[in-house]
Amino acid sequence: MDRIRITGGRELNGTIPISGAKNAALPLMIASLLTEDELTLTNVPRLSDVSNLARILGNHGVDVTIAGKRSGDDVLMGQTVRLAARSIVDTTAPYELVSTMRASFWVIAPLVARMGRAKVSLPGGCAIGTRPVDLLLMALERLGAKIEIDAGYAVCEAPNGLKGAEIDFGKVTVGGTHVALMAATLADGTTVIRNAAREPEVTDLAECLIKMGARIKGLGTDTLEVTGVTRLKGTHHAVVADRIEAGTYAMCVAMTGGDVLLEGARPELMQAALDVLTQAGAEISATNAGIRIKRNGAGISPVTVTTAPFPGFPTDLQAQLMGLMTRAQGTSRITETIFENRFMHVQELARLGAHIHLDGQTATIEGVDVLKGAPVMATDLRASVSLVIAALAAQGETLVNRVYHLDRGFENLEAKLAACGAQIERISG
Ligand SMILES: CC(=O)N[C@H]1[C@@H](OP(=O)(O)OP(=O)(O)OC[C@H]2O[C@@H](n3ccc(=O)[nH]c3=O)[C@H](O)[C@@H]2O)O[C@H](CO)[C@@H](O)[C@@H]1O
Ligand SMILES: C=C(OP(=O)(O)O)C(=O)O
Structure with a gap:
């Protein structure tokens, strides 16, 4: 070691x-599950969380290529990561993978929004706290998903698609806001997310989603309004x-x-x-x-x-x-x-x-x-x-x-x- x-x-x-920010790169990579087209992210940091998430997304069927190691001897440039989720081959995120990094639980949102179902292992606590996911699940339920907890997994179904709704977070949650935002982009109708996290990484995700064709208002504020679209497209985005x-x-x-x-x-x-x-x-x-x-x-x-x-x-x-x-x-x-x-x-x-x-x-x-x-x-x-x-x-x-x-x-x-x-x-x- x-x-x-x-x-x-x-x-x-x-x-x-x-x-580039780890906490922006991770949700941006996960957003690639929302579209069949290629999402190209630049300024992606070389971190073990990034390579672990690439592996987790690969398990769902995302083609991930990582390029651009460095330009010059001492000037380090971020990586360019291309992600193409042409077809999603597996909507299950197993315990062995989710337990390696908490943020991977957020795949639940694009999977259920695009495929109508997702089965994702609950992430469990970690060294800094218990870190429950009740608010993330509440947001998906508000959008019409049916969720059951079965053998340590959140089993989430929305066979007829998600429906726009009001989501009011009792507590500010970065992960909850990422999940609500991603899920709402493909929901039928308008979603209002209240008490949304205003972290710059949330705004970075929202900006990328807008480039992908999402309709989102209120960036940088605590109220985000998302009007769902039927499909999103690929884009290029530099991580904040x-x-x-x-x-x-x-x-x-x-x-x-x-x-x-x-x-x-x-x-x-x-x-x-x-x-x-x-x-x-x-x-x-x-x-x-x-x-x-x-x-x-x-x-x-x-x-x-x-x-x-x-x-x-x-x-x-x-x-x-x-x-x-x-x-x-x-x-x-x-x-x-x-x-x-x-x-x-x-x-x-x-x-x-x-x-x-x-x-x-x-x-x-x-x-x-x-x-x-x-x-x-x-x-x-x-x-x-x-x-x-x-x-x-x-x-x-x-x-x-x-x-x-x-x-x-x-x-x-x-x-x-x-x-x-x-x-x-x-x-x-
Ligand atoms: C990958 C990433 O971006 N991680 C960041 C993200 O974590 P993460 O998104 O996990 O943190 P949250 O903002 O969700 O957590 C904030 C608080 O809300 C609580 N909570 C959260 C969700 C839920 O369903 N129920 C609930 O009670 C948490 O236990 C915590 O007390 O935001 C944290 C707060 O800025 C940062 O420290 C982490 O670095
Ligand atoms: C707590 C952090 O990350 P994670 O949410 O991935 O555990 C962090 O970046 O400080």
């Missing part, structure tokens, strides 16, 4: 290219830049000091995170090329932050912010409101010398002057990268185990950081 070795104490200076990856590298720079251009990052999609970084003492400027982040000399100021759905501070940056605050000059408070158990990093950060006290959903972090390298491991993606952030400022060597979590969501993490001066390397095997 690969590990990452980091020797802390180096400033970061240079340019980090920001990849990853605001979570950009926010993560911004926190790395805020931690180590230095001056880095986050190339291709979109400041308007991550204002809450940029505001928190500014409070923490980083200097942020938006440029034509992306976001420039600097921290020179002054220490890290403590912050008080509560996670919230977009446009609030994202839960997917909560662990990274905690990593940064371990070295703040004072006491920070971070409250997690989206997932009930997203604190797997607390114990591991403590191994590096962090002082964190957890009380319910709020972590109180007493900043320390010195962190010291240690072997660490985490059980999820963002928790793992919070350890990388702390390790970049720790004295001595940190070995981050279970790198496969990082490979789910960060393309070439060690190459991107090393190019800016970090002492970081992957140890294979």
Whole structure:
């Protein structure tokens, strides 16, 4: 199993290219099930979640080709992925495949919308919380699907097609909004989705669906109106830049000091995170090329932050912010409101010398002057990268185990950081 070795104490200076967003690429790939034509996605990140989903879609009969490895020696470009679901050969998504990644449950929406049936394994909980799918199933039921839970599978039928309806989400759900949006595009009549998630990845999916011929109004708001069409067509779409990856590298720079251009990052999609970084003492400027982040000399100021759905501070940056605050000059408070158990990093950060006290959903972090390298491991993606952030400022060597979590969501993490001066390397095997 690969590990990452980091020797802390180096400033970061240079340019980090920001990849396409994992959380947009996955639903976009799933949307290919809605049409017989070819969907071409560019700027797709090289991540294990992407290759796993390609395998899952292949099982349904989607022809997936992945091209465009790199242009030049050190300039990494996203991949181009072509997906053609000419005929769907299997409407079942088995446990063995769905259990490898939660987002694959979302195939239920295009399968039932196009084929009138789907049998998809329930995804189960994960390290950050129980993560039920009741709201996703409620949305499909509102559209007229009959759903039964049988032997661990959601069996969903709509032999006469889906019908437009009002869907009111009691709680903001990104996955629920993706599912409702995809299913409604092929439903008969108009669907109104209320309390829809406004995350940029939802808007990216909606923009692609519109290019495929879907009729959707209200992009970027909490009310989406979808008028169903009988068929969708193929298109080309570039995956939106990853605001979570950009926010993560911004926190790395805020931690180590230095001056880095986050190339291709979109400041308007991550204002809450940029505001928190500014409070923490980083200097942020938006440029034509992306976001420039600097921290020179002054220490890290403590912050008080509560996670919230977009446009609030994202839960997917909560662990990274905690990593940064371990070295703040004072006491920070971070409250997690989206997932009930997203604190797997607390114990591991403590191994590096962090002082964190957890009380319910709020972590109180007493900043320390010195962190010291240690072997660490985490059980999820963002928790793992919070350890990388702390390790970049720790004295001595940190070995981050279970790198496969990082490979789910960060393309070439060690190459991107090393190019800016970090002492970081992957140890294979
Ligand atoms: C692949 C992807 O895009 N993953 C993101 C997506 O996950 P995901 O789509 O799974 O997260 P949701 O937005 O659905 O979850 C938000 C909250 O709603 C709850 N809930 C959700 C569905 C449901 O049927 N019932 C229910 O109670 C969840 O347990 C959680 O407490 O959005 C999360 C919140 O921004 C991010 O952290 C994940 O990175
Ligand atoms: C929680 C995440 O992903 P997933 O929903 O795929 O588990 C994440 O990207 O931080």
